[in-house]
Amino acid sequence: MTCHIDYQAPDGLLEGKIVLISGASAGIGRAAAMSYARHGATVILLGRSVSRLEGVYDAIEAMGAPQPAIFPLNLESATSQDYRAVAAKLEKEFGRLDGLLHNASILGERVAVEAYDPELWAKVMQVNFTATLGLTQVLLPLLERSASASVIFTSSSVGRRGRANWGAYSTSKFATEGLMQILADEHQGSAIRFNSLNPGATRTVMRQSAYPDEDPRVLRTPEEIMPTYLWLMGPDSESVNGQAFDAQPPKT
Ligand SMILES: NC(=O)c1ccc[n+]([C@@H]2O[C@H](COP(=O)([O-])OP(=O)(O)OC[C@H]3O[C@@H](n4cnc5c(N)ncnc54)[C@H](OP(=O)(O)O)[C@@H]3O)[C@@H](O)[C@H]2O)c1
Numbered sequence: 001m002t003c004h005i006d007y008q009a010p011d012g013l014l015e016g017k018i019v020l021i022s023g024a025s026a027g028i029g030r031a032a033a034m035s036y037a038r039h040g041a042t043v044i045l046l047g048r049s050v051s052r053l054e055g056v057y058d059a060i061e062a063m064g065a066p067q068p069a070i071f072p073l074n075l076e077s078a079t080s081q082d083y084r085a086v087a088a089k090l091e092k093e094f095g096r097l098d099g100l101l102h103n104a105s106i107l108g109e110r111v112a113v114e115a116y117d118p119e120l121w122a123k124v125m126q127v128n129f130t131a132t133l134g135l136t137q138v139l140l141p142l143l144e145r146s147a148s149a150s151v152i153f154t155s156s157s158v159g160r161r162g163r164a165n166w167g168a169y170s171t172s173k174f175a176t177e178g179l180m181q182i183l184a185d186e187h188q189g190s191a192i193r194f195n196s197l198n199p200g201a202t203r204t205v206m207r208q209s210a211y212p213d214e215d216p217r218v219l220r221t222p223e224e225i226m227p228t229y230l231w232l233m234g235p236d237s238e239s240v241n242g243q244a245f246d247a248q249p250p251k252t
Contacts (some may be wrong), residue, residue, distance in 0.1 A: 015040030023104025025052035027077035027204035031222030037065035075131035087138040093112040096145035121168040138186040161176030193241040200248035
């Protein structure tokens with residue numbers, strides 16, 4: 001797995017690009033939205049907490065970056081009609097899509113498969129995988145209108161190797177990796193590329209829920225892991241399709 005943590009993005013890397021980020025209200029998604037906007041992209045902030053999304057919107061406006069847009073959507077209850085509404089609004093307002101960062105996810109519970117609540121398992125699969133699939137399906141025609149589009153699926157180390165007590169979360173990330181590979185193969189030679197990115201241990205609310213006893217100060221912040229997010233969204237990764245990346249080097 002390659003990592004581009006030392007990548008130095010030029011200021012105008014994403015100038016003129018239209019990029020949608022799911023789960024843009026907090027953690028890594030918020031940092032990615034801010035970072036993409038700072039590098040010139042018009043970012044579409046998708047998520048469920050409108051007040052938090054408005055906070056990101058205001059922070060982007062205050063930087064003097066291109067005016068963002070807020071698309072509220074709760075991925076837990078979203079239906080195919082909602083996904084189509086997102087695509088229709090995007091088409092009307094922007095006409096195409098150059099980048100898509102699938103980032104929104106929930107953790108679920110940390111118990112053995114035998115004890116896992118099946119309803120919670122289904123909820124985790126809905127938010128982390130089914131919604132990702134639904135959004136990708138309706139957004140493909142808009143991505144096809146881009147001269148060069150990048151779709152990034154957020155993975156995890158437990159989406160590449162299963163681990164005890166990671167149940168639905170791990171399964172959803174394996175499914176996400178599979179979807180990425182299928183789409184990459186289906187669109188080989190096209191102007192859209194599909195890759196996955198594992199952020200690695202990062203100082204966010206989700207990480208704290210998964211490891212409540214850990215001192216968060218030992219972890220990189222979302223802002224510190226942005227180089228690979230920028231590299232994979234920008235033109236320097238244009239020839240890369242169907243690959244799995246890490247945002248941080250492996251622990252030594
Ligand atoms: N942090 C890590 O160490 C780590 C490690 C490996 C992989 N990852 C992956 O990195 C991604 C970001 O994680 P994070 O640590 O930044 O998590 P986080 O701080 O918990 O943020 C998750 C984001 O997803 C959104 N979200 C959750 N449920 C949603 C729903 N039903 N509808 C719409 N949006 C929803 C949240 O919105 P609200 O603001 O409304 O809650 C929030 O914006 C995830 O895919 C995660 O699996 C993280």
